[in-house]
Amino acid sequence: MSQQNNSMITKIHLLGFHSPQNINYLFFTILLLIYCMTLCGNLFMVSLVAYHSDLHRPMYFFLTQLSIADLLLTTDIVPIVLHILLHKVGTISFVGCIIQFYIFAFSECSECFLLTMMSYDRYVAICDPLRYTTVMNRNLCLKLVIVSWLLSFSFLTFETASTSSLEFCGPNTIDHFFCDLPPILELSCSDISGVQLEIVLIAQPVLLCPFIIVIMSYSYIIFVIVKIPSATGRHKAFSTCSSHLIVVSIFYGTLFRVNVLPTKGQSSNITKLLSLMYTVGTPLMNPVIYSLRNAEIAKAFGTFRSHFLQKMKKKSLL
Template identity: 50%
Template sequence: MLGRNQTIVTEFLLLGFQNLHSFKILLFSLFLVTYIMTISINLLIIALVSTSHRLHSPMYFFLAHLSLTDILLITFIVPNILRIMWGEGGTMSVAGCISQLHFFACSVATECFLLTVMCYDRYLAICHPLRYTTIMDLKLRLLLVIWSWLLGFVLTLILIIPISQLQFCGPNVIDYFFCDFAPLLKHSCSDTSFLEIEVFVLSFPIALLPFNFNIVTYVCIFLTILRIPSTTGRQKAFSTCSSHLTVVCTYYGTLIIIYIIPSREHSFNINKVLSLLYIVGTPFFNPIIYSLRNQEIGAALRKRFQYLTDFWHERRGR
């Protein structure tokens, strides 16, 4: 039963970054440029991997799927941030909020699994180089990617179904820039104790177990690298996985801080910054860290650019 002064909420008012309205135009431009650049770079990576024969190795196959999750992750959130920021607040229906949370959580979980798959790929390449091509064949690649997407969808759906059955009461103001788990539960007038336990339990297969797998795997990788006799070989092996380890620690670290470690109400502003780190920062820097610094990606990009240049000069010559 609802209290006498409680009313059922059918839509939420998202405040976004209410303390930064005086910087609205600057922040709007920054988010818009970052969004456009992120989409463009990740689409470029997918196109290069799909069309270049020299990039048909397992590592680049996983990179293409990681770029796809980055595109989905930032697209589910940033356009709505721009709308809220420009209007100094924006409304969203309860169903729209829950849908946004589901697609966002699905992208985050899938990216967790893909980062783990990429870690396993580096482990095989460095620790078992002679068996790498035999183990990481096309069938295993497809299975790893399919299971990453499937687990990301199913595990988050297990959480979203009970959230969709909650009742939400006024006030309907959410001091956040998207419909995240904690702000939604804060506005529910139903019993959410089961959901809090459920999100903690689901954090193990989604974040904690993959994170621990990554750490243990990298210990094995580093021990193998230290046994490489040549300095050049050690440097080359370390360079192939150091960037991935940095992203893994940053990505999983922010997820664990926000969703697993208990937070108080006054930490919402800190959570905003941490959320932006993996919602906006990770999709923007992933292709730079993983791909644009890679010589083979650079060579494929120069080849495509040269092809377009020659084609343009040929057309002008006619």
């Protein structure tokens, strides 16, 4: 990720959103609020799972890792967006641009793997409940998480190194609010066909395979739930995976819409707003969805709140 001698670009200008400055100020306020809520929500989720022993289970362990990936993603993207909204344009060094892309892609890649593991966890819990504690043991969960982070690191290090080795001769302007790979490649005056082929090859294990596993897991889950005789049983079984299903749908839906469906003739601002959905919106929605739709997290929060209030009351009496 170091700057190469064959790059003539030292700084890159991010144009952000093409909107009046008064709209930018409003957008700045909303985005700053979202950023604060995202930080608090994900940090709270990690703290709650660590604090409450009833949540020391595979699903919540994966959820804390998802929150860490979301924290990494939103902290990588939002500060530069806030700067752009205040100053109409953002300036970032070439090396900083490459680093920002690396962190963004690394967190997104990790989230793909983590969501896949969570879908497998729900598959075992619903389709093979008697063997759940045996299959989804602590060692396996830890190994799966380590493998997901290592795979993300390996894939993105390889891809970023290939991108950095290209010759970049300008222009040094990106019509986006962060350094995504397609606009970075547009600045290159080298042959980018090799890098584009690498992207297609890496997308298979990073995006396609996890997506297929998620689809297969939920196909089996739905098949098993439908066979449950009682409506109460079906509702209880579905409620254990509904939060994750919503998160997966939002994540892959926005990712597919921005990166796969054609954008020809589409306003650049619309493309940027869609990009905001999975770079800013998803990290906020993940803890909200899991908190609102999960009775165990709500119960753990109630216990945590009671203990906190008791401690504050004791301190006030001293």
